[in-house]
Amino acid sequence: MAESELNGASEVDDLPEQMQVRRQKRDSLLANGQEPYPVAVPRTMSLKAVREKFGHLEVDVKSGATESVTGRVIFKRDTGKLAFATLREGDGTELQAMFSLDQVGAEILEAWKSFVDLGDLVSVTGEIITSKRGELSVLATSWQMAAKALRPLPVEHKPLSEETRVRQRYVDLIVRPEARTIARLRPAVMTSLRSSFASREFVEVETPMLQVLHGGAAARPFKTHINAYDMELFLRIAPELYLKRCLVGGIERVFEINRNFRNEGADSSHSPEFAMIESYQAYGDWRDGMELTRGLVQEAASSIFGSTVVKHFDGRESNLGGTWQEISLFDSVSQALGEEVAPHTSYEKLVEHAKKVGLSVDPKWIHGKLVEELFEHLVIETFTGPTFVMGYPVDTSPLVRSHRELPGVVEKWDLYVDGFELATGYSELVDPVIQRDRLLAQAQLGAKGDLEAMALDEDFLRALEVGMPPTAGVGMGVDRLLMALTGLGIRETILFPLVKPE
């Protein structure tokens, strides 16, 4: 390689024309004694504050107030003696800046025209006025570069491809209103959830993400390694077993907003890392969990939309208000098949049903899994509003207490909204003897090659042996709650979803 290709100069030569132009403008600013990246620029008001304070001005008037504002240049129209630009700040608020020859003089006007590109962050100082067309504007007396953009912005009027939106969220946030909205909606929902828990006297805790054993859910974990102990560790798939230890310790109402990691598929509704809330309530049962969940969802909807009727981004409305319908898992499958399916229905009979309805059976499925698959295949799409599905097979729910009346069924519900599972809740299994048997059965499944089976956590069993109160447990996907509130896909609700390297 020639020496000249190593010193960086030729790398610049290889850049697209527009990036070279912007680098040259950066150099020109410096040569002109102006900082392309100053440590501070004048700013007396946000664009939003200007709009709030001066938004009432009539057409073509001067406010008499001089302010310094900052923003990203998203439109720029240079004419001979009067130049216009539109500035936008992070929440999407925009304000026009005007550069009039008789206000700023030829030198400042020319510098504005020649140094500033779309995408640059600038500070503009001048009087707040309205234009002859009534547009609220800052009529510049001076301006300063706040940060020179070396890359051009994408076209505002053509939607970015989904891939670019996800890979370059920083650009997406600049150009797409929905991206800005969802980014601010999520923390608003978090605040609402915390406030809902606080009003019910739940305590927020943080439990380990690095775990020696993975448990609390059926899922394949990510493996990692701790050098200090030279041993394998897992990223958690659920916080459940630690939160239950809290219950044993007397933290009677507890919740965690937790990031979980599951080493499984990644598609439009599954992300390898995802946020959940999990909560436990001593001396409650599954029905208390349902009440809590409905409260969390409805209070989140109300805090965002001012109503339990939520407006999706595609314009569709979804009513999350009132009480929600409840259906029995086994009854609804029986109804759909026109033949009774119960916990005691033989495995062979279930396989027969599955084949009849065109469901291809994975031989690894156990009895209860087959019932759940039948349910998902036949029933889910018939739901209209939010729906609690009540009563699950015991063999797929190793952490749940048996139903107090129905043998072979556990006190577990799933909440479905818009066709996907939003939350689940149990009357928690607290009997350490039964729990040990269930976990041993899981360990045997694991030994037989079921990669989703839970490991036997002796310390968790020791905790149960100390005594855990009867408890209601609830888990809800935060990303999915955002999906239910907005109608968006999971990759839209997560700011930076995992993507393969380019």
Next chain:
RNA sequence: GGGCCUUUAGCUCAGUCGGUAGAGCAACGGACUUUUAAUCCGUGGGUCGUCGGUUCGAUCCCGACAGGGCCCA
């Protein structure tokens, strides 16, 4: 894991039945003191995902690989 589709300018996309490519916006030069995706005149910009193969010649045909999407398991 299997099948199908896709990758071309900064962005969004056309296109070439095989002869190295276009549009809109963006950029560059010029005109314009009220623009709102301004308008008008002029100009430049591309390893057509990567690597191989076929061919006189490949962005196009074939294969492998990589990224993305949809469907199935």
